Amino acid sequence: MTQECQGNTPVTNASVPVGHHCKQCGYNLSGLDPHGQCPECGLPVERSLTDDRLSNSSLPYLRTLNRGVTLILISILVQLLVGVATTVLSVVAAFTGQGLVALMILATMLGTVASLATALGWWYFSEPDPGFTGRFDGTTARQVVRVTVLINAGIAIANAVVILISPSSFAQPSMSLGGLAVLSMLFGLVGLVSWAVSYFASMLYLRWLSPRIPNWWAHRFARTMMWLGPVLYVPGSCLVVGPIAAMVLYLILLNSIRKDLVRILAEHEAEPALTTPA
């Protein structure tokens, strides 16, 4: 078995031509021995020569990714706004009594719809690429993203049902129905674990996807976000701005990839000859 059949750039005895970067760390491989290893991370150079850039992927696949990332961005923006609105409303409710229960329910339902839209977005965005020829197809991260996204969606629905059954729990949490309160807490706990796993898997997935653009900034930023996200979210929660800052950085990262996808799609559509036949 040889590497020749794996990609568009056959491995020859000549040195690596200009324009090839390590698929794992982004190191410039120009002029190196194709049979050697990346000096930076040790990945065999051959693995970086298979040409599975997104510009070589099929149009339907690229459109699905773009639909997914756009849906995620919109729904996270909505969640951010709902989160801010809910915080303001609960402060107001604390001063004025129960008058705002209906508004709180509305905000929660909007939040639930946004959570479901995020889940659907991630489902599209983690679509397997039928045209991928490389050895690392990102399957593990992608599948973990998909499983946790389904769990998150289920919890969002279950939570909304609990709130619909017992809307008074908003105004007087201490007087809410015992069983439902426990159930709600359980959903919260499972949701937190699932959300955390989903977050790390999505960053790993972005680290797999970004070199295919290639977007090395997103590749490095996704790695930074694996520690910066939790740091901002957990200790940062003491100051309200922590989680908001984490979400804004997450939006910036995803938007950087969305902009590249839009550009690649435009180039693809402008040149039908580049379209991979089905």
Ligand SMILES: [Zn+2]
């Ligand atoms: Zn490398």
